Amino acid sequence: MSTTYNNNLGIKSWAEADRPREKLISKGKHSLTDAELIAILIGSGSREESAVGLAQKILARVNHNLNELGKSSLNDLMKFKGIGEAKAISIAAALELGKRRQLSPIKEKTQITSSQDAYQLLAPLLMDLPYEEFWILLLNRANRVISKEKVSAGGVAGTVVDAKIIFRKAIESLASGIILFHNHPSGNLNPSQADIDITRKLKKAGQTMEIQVLDHIIISENGYFSFADEGKL
Numbered sequence: 001m002s003t004t005y006n007n008n009l010g011i012k013s014w015a016e017a018d019r020p021r022e023k024l025i026s027k028g029k030h031s032l033t034d035a036e037l038i039a040i041l042i043g044s045g046s047r048e049e050s051a052v053g054l055a056q057k058i059l060a061r062v063n064h065n066l067n068e069l070g071k072s073s074l075n076d077l078m079k080f081k082g083i084g085e086a087k088a089i090s091i092a093a094a095l096e097l098g099k100r101r102q103l104s105p106i107k108e109k110t111q112i113t114s115s116q117d118a119y120q121l122l123a124p125l126l127m128d129l130p131y132e133e134f135w136i137l138l139l140n141r142a143n144r145v146i147s148k149e150k151v152s153a154g155g156v157a158g159t160v161v162d163a164k165i166i167f168r169k170a171i172e173s174l175a176s177g178i179i180l181f182h183n184h185p186s187g188n189l190n191p192s193q194a195d196i197d198i199t200r201k202l203k204k205a206g207q208t209m210e211i212q213v214l215d216h217i218i219i220s221e222n223g224y225f226s227f228a229d230e231g232k233l
Helices: 020-027 034-042 051-061 066-070 085-103 115-126 163-172 193-208
Strands: 133-139 145-153 177-183 212-220 223-226
Touching: 020 034, 034 051, 034 085, 066 085, 115 133, 115 145, 115 177, 115 212, 115 223, 133 163, 145 163, 163 177, 163 193, 177 193, 193 212
Parallel strands: 177 212
Antiparallel strands: 133 145, 133 177, 212 223
16 A cells, blocks of 8 residues: 655654654554654655655655665665765665664563562562562463563562552553562561462452462572462462
C-alpha cells in the first residue's frame, strides 16, 4: 500500500497523524514506510520538497532496494539536493547498523525451570542488603526472563508493596507470569504473616489479569525460601 504526500509542503504543515515522527510514536515503527524512516534520519528536505519526498527520490534511484542503498557511498548520497555530508553519514550509519543487527546472533533468554534458577538470578542483588527490597521477575509464556524489576525499597523490618506498580510493569512488558522476591536482612527465612498476606493478594490479582504469580522467594545470606516449593502459594 502506498502513501501519497504533498511533497511541496514542509512536514510541519502536514496533519500530525501523517508526520513520520508522530506516526512512529502513535502507531509504532512498523507502520512507517522506508521513505518515512529515512526522512526521520535526515530530519529535513530542501526548499523544493519535504524530507519524505527527498527520501522517496533516494529510494527510487536504487529501485527501492535497501541492500543497494546500503552500498551507496557518501558521495553517491550527497548528489541529491538537500543531502549534505551530515545527512549522508546518518543514512550510511543507520544502514550499517541494520546490517550488523542481522549478523548478530540472537541471545536466548534465560529460562526459569525451578526456584533455584530464579534464586540464582536475584540473590546477588538482595542477599547482602542491610534493608528490605521487593523485586519481580517478569516471564513470557515459556518462562523465559523478560526482565527483573525493583518494585520498592524500605527499612530493616519491611518495605511497601503496591500491587498496581507490580502489574503495571507486567502488563507493559506483556509478561505471562511473575515471580516475587524480597530479602530478609535478619537472615530469618521464615515468611511473616505480612509476607503470606501480600502473596495471596498478588496471586489473586494476577488471576484476574491472567498473569500468573509463579512463586514468592525470600532471600537472605542463609539461602532462600520458596512459597511454591513449600506448598504455600
